Amino acid sequence: MIPSSPIVIGTAIVVVLLVLFAVVRRARGPSADARESKQAHEAAQERDPPVEIGETYEFGVTEMTDHHSGEEVAVGKVEGFVVFTEDIPRGLKKGDVIRAKVLSFNEGRTSADATFVTKA
Structure with a gap:
């Protein structure tokens, strides 16, 4: 039934x-x-990346995310090019403007890894 x-x-x-x-x-x-x-x-x-390794750039943080390293990183864009910034200070949040030094390009050169320099 x-x-x-x-x-x-x-x-x-x-x-x-x-x-x-x-x-x-x-x-x-x-x-x-x-x-x-x-x-x-x-x-x-x-396209060629609009950033160069070793140079410092200023940009707004568009989001915070977990990096493959396990650390939280800030994500931002320089001329539409994605930059993942590590070694960020506690309390950094979406919307903050930072300066970061580009360390390397990721596979395919479609994004870059950087280290935090200062909050702008």
Whole structure:
């Protein structure tokens, strides 16, 4: 015997709709944001970086994130080029303007690692 409780039927309908939504979304492909991000990444691979190793640049912190090293780093952009800055002081936050010295480029030269110099 199949349960016919309104709660069971409602739950089944919600599950079916969620599965259907996931299938349709997957069939549509990547989102517009994902496509835009991919295009920006590809364009970055084709241009020379606007920063040089050993030079210091000033930029705003756009986000804080965990680096592959396990440390929190500040993320910012110099002429649209992503710079990951380590050795940041406690209390640094999104929106702060900092100076950082570029240490190296990441694979593909689409971003760089830097070390914190000072808060601007």
